[in-house]
Amino acid sequence: MSHLLSCHSLKRQQGDRVLLSVDQLVLELGQTYLLTGANGAGKTTLLRALAGLDSARCANFEFEGVQRSLSPYPRKLHRRIGFVHHHPILFSTSVVANITFGLHATGASRPEAAQRADAAITWAGIRPLVDTPPQALSAGEKQRVALARVHAMDPVLYLLDEPTANLDENGRDLVTRLIDAISKEGRTLLIACHDRELLNLSGVTRLNMTAGRLEVAS
Amino acid sequence: MQLIETTQEALRLLFVGDSELWQIVWISLKISIGALLLVTPLAIVAGYLLATQRFPGRRILVVVVQALFAFPTVVVGLLLYMLLSRHGPLGSLQLLFTQTAMVIGQMLIAAPILIAFTLSAVQGADARVRETAIVLGAGRVRTALSVLREVRFGVMAAVFNGFGRVISEVGCALMVGGNIAGMTRNMPTAIALETTKGEFAQGVALGIVLMTLALSVNFAMSWAQGAGDQRR
Ligand SMILES: Nc1ncnc2c1ncn2[C@@H]1O[C@H](COP(=O)(O)OP(=O)(O)OP(=O)(O)O)[C@@H](O)[C@H]1O
Ligand SMILES: [Mg+2]
Numbered sequence: 001m002s003h004l005l006s007c008h009s010l011k012r013q014q015g016d017r018v019l020l021s022v023d024q025l026v027l028e029l030g031q032t033y034l035l036t037g038a039n040g041a042g043k044t045t046l047l048r049a050l051a052g053l054d055s056a057r058c059a060n061f062e063f064e065g066v067q068r069s070l071s072p073y074p075r076k077l078h079r080r081i082g083f084v085h086h087h088p089i090l091f092s093t094s095v096v097a098n099i100t101f102g103l104h105a106t107g108a109s110r111p112e113a114a115q116r117a118d119a120a121i122t123w124a125g126i127r128p129l130v131d132t133p134p135q136a137l138s139a140g141e142k143q144r145v146a147l148a149r150v151h152a153m154d155p156v157l158y159l160l161d162e163p164t165a166n167l168d169e170n171g172r173d174l175v176t177r178l179i180d181a182i183s184k185e186g187r188t189l190l191i192a193c194h195d196r197e198l199l200n201l202s203g204v205t206r207l208n209m210t211a212g213r214l215e216v217a218s
Numbered sequence: 219m220q221l222i223e224t225t226q227e228a229l230r231l232l233f234v235g236d237s238e239l240w241q242i243v244w245i246s247l248k249i250s251i252g253a254l255l256l257v258t259p260l261a262i263v264a265g266y267l268l269a270t271q272r273f274p275g276r277r278i279l280v281v282v283v284q285a286l287f288a289f290p291t292v293v294v295g296l297l298l299y300m301l302l303s304r305h306g307p308l309g310s311l312q313l314l315f316t317q318t319a320m321v322i323g324q325m326l327i328a329a330p331i332l333i334a335f336t337l338s339a340v341q342g343a344d345a346r347v348r349e350t351a352i353v354l355g356a357g358r359v360r361t362a363l364s365v366l367r368e369v370r371f372g373v374m375a376a377v378f379n380g381f382g383r384v385i386s387e388v389g390c391a392l393m394v395g396g397n398i399a400g401m402t403r404n405m406p407t408a409i410a411l412e413t414t415k416g417e418f419a420q421g422v423a424l425g426i427v428l429m430t431l432a433l434s435v436n437f438a439m440s441w442a443q444g445a446g447d448q449r450r
Contacts, residue, residue: 053349078355089346091364102354
């Protein structure tokens with residue numbers, strides 16, 4: 001297996017407080033990682049740093065075999081690394097416009113964007129939702145539209161922050177199936193979640209965080 | 219009774235289509251809408267940058283904008299008059315007592331309102347909107363447009379508010395416009411000056427137009443704010 005991402009001494013500080021202090025993080029291509037830890041352990045902080053939303057220092061950040069800086073974050077990394085918020089937000093346009101947003105932003109032509117959005121809609125099983133105003137969707141439906149939106153971009157690494165939080169059993173099932181499909185496509189996933197909501201996925205690696213530090217669990 | 223006669227005469231002027239009266243209305247609208255068209259894009263950019271960028275002096279700028287909010291328009295007129303008067307720094311442009319000078323004055327009056335409203339609308343926007351645009355690969359401009367789109371009702375309320383203020387503003391229009399008939403005489407200056415010369419009916423007629431406009435603008439503003447709140 002080859003490294004998709006590796007970095008050493010990843011740190012984020014806010015004033016005197018150390019929010020994140022990870023000695024080493026290595027993600028292998030095609031692997032799924034579950035990131036667990038208590039409230040406030042730093043799971044969201046780690047995902048946001050890797051997504052380029054919060055600045056963090058890092059001694060040696062390598063992605064797809066290329067040496068990169070983490071802050072300033074290179075814009076083209078957004079094409080390769082997808083991030084979905086804990087409680088994702090949809091633009092108040094339309095479901096389709098949400099899904100084509102990233103495609104237009106990264107320079108896809110109109111027909112190409114339309115075609116890829118259509119494929120993502122089928123993939124996520126959200127065809128019945130396309131005429132509903134995004135604000136009116138339920139939490140589980142929003143989560144699936146958000147997954148379709150990031151899937152349309154076809155990133156190599158997915159960073160998902162508690163994708164099944166606050167969903168009922170059925171909603172959790174639907175989302176878990178989508179995550180499983182992403183993993184079967186050979187993509188890499190780093191998913192923050194709580195122990196009680198552990199996703200029912202096979203062959204995952206668990207990473208545990210405590211107070212901003214990372215340890216590999218069994 | 220004189221009041222009834224005056225009102226009757228005012229209504230006659232309005233509905234018969236008195237050309238002098240409607241010319242004044244037209245000049246007013248032209249100047250105010252023109253000023254807003256020119257200043258709105260700049261003010262929205264300024265408000266957005268003040269809300270999203272962190273740079274030294276930002277807090278001071280925000281305080282200055284809020285202070286300008288409460289600036290008496292006649293003082294704006296005074297400053298502009300001194301700049302544009304023949305011996306002022308911009309005297310060579312010969313803009314004093316022109317529609318252009320009035321447009322500039324109204325831009326200056328509307329700008330702080332528009333900037334402050336946009337600033338608070340953008341600050342009130344959910345941070346995830348901006349972050350989502352960024353992680354989906356949007357550049358600065360596309361990110362800004364998607365945030366502004368989410369708060370468009372707040373921005374629209376800002377524009378209506380600015381219009382309501384400049385359309386009825388008399389101090390600056392009088393100082394830098396000069397109430398020249400057919401040129402710089404707009405509704406507020408006509409009401410303020412011509413009434414004292416005995417043009418009661420015209421004053422009342424213009425008053426009715428102005429009130430109607432102000433009410434519509436207020437109505438549009440509360441509609442925009444209501445529509446914005448409903449989406450939360
Ligand atoms: N901007 C900030 N300033 C100060 N502290 C912060 C900031 N952002 C995050 N923190 C702190 O960092 C710690 C880690 O937060 P984080 O959101 O990453 O936790 P988490 O593991 O995702 O928790 P949860 O399970 O509740 O989602 C928390 O104690 C939080 O208070
Ligand atoms: Mg979290």
